[in-house]
Amino acid sequence: MATISDxxxxxxxxxxxxxxxxxxxxxxxxxxxxVTSRGMDILRxxxxxxxxxxxxxxxxxxxxxxxxxxxHPVFIAQHACGxxxxxxxxxxxxxxxxxxxxxxxxxxIVDVILKWIEEHLD
Numbered sequence: 001m002a003t004i005s006d007x008x009x010x011x012x013x014x015x016x017x018x019x020x021x022x023x024x025x026x027x028x029x030x031x032x033x034x035v036t037s038r039g040m041d042i043l044r045x046x047x048x049x050x051x052x053x054x055x056x057x058x059x060x061x062x063x064x065x066x067x068x069x070x071x072h073p074v075f076i077a078q079h080a081c082g083x084x085x086x087x088x089x090x091x092x093x094x095x096x097x098x099x100x101x102x103x104x105x106x107x108x109i110v111d112v113i114l115k116w117i118e119e120h121l122d
Contacts, residue, residue, distance in 0.1 A: 002104035004111045012112065015092060016082055025080035027120050031073040035117060043117065047074045047110045055089060055109065056101040063087075077113040077120075 004012070016022040027035070035043060054066045067084040068075045078084040082092030089095050095105050 002107040002111070004108050004115070009112065009115055012081075012092060016080070019082070019092075021082055022080050022116075025069075025076050027073055027076060027117065031076060032121055035073050035121060040114060040118070043074065044110060044114060046072070047077075047113045048106065050074055050078070051083070051101075051106050051109050051113075055083065055086065056106055058098055058100045060086060073117055074113055077116045080120075081109075081112045081116050083109045083112065 013022060050067075050072075054060055060066055064085045064087065067078050069079055070076065075084075082088040086097045089101075089109070090097050093105070093109065095101055101109075
């Protein structure tokens, strides 16, 4: 399983902060409760499933509109971390549109989502 290094995470966070994304999105009380009641292992399963279904295909269904901005902590994190659609993934991660994401790329995106969630729990 691929993970993002601390150096790469900090570089990505800087880019997201400059874009205004990382501070624009927050976990509300219901989302924080969801995370604490289920745990990070379950959240990793959810994030992996969402990324595989909604981002990993070469041409995801409804690209640009496939990730809600509320309803699940992973969705909020996806917007905050620049992995809510393929344009954002290309901009922030450098994974070009029009080709399927590799398993390692999916793992790195999921890792980023979980790091953001962990950092935004009160």
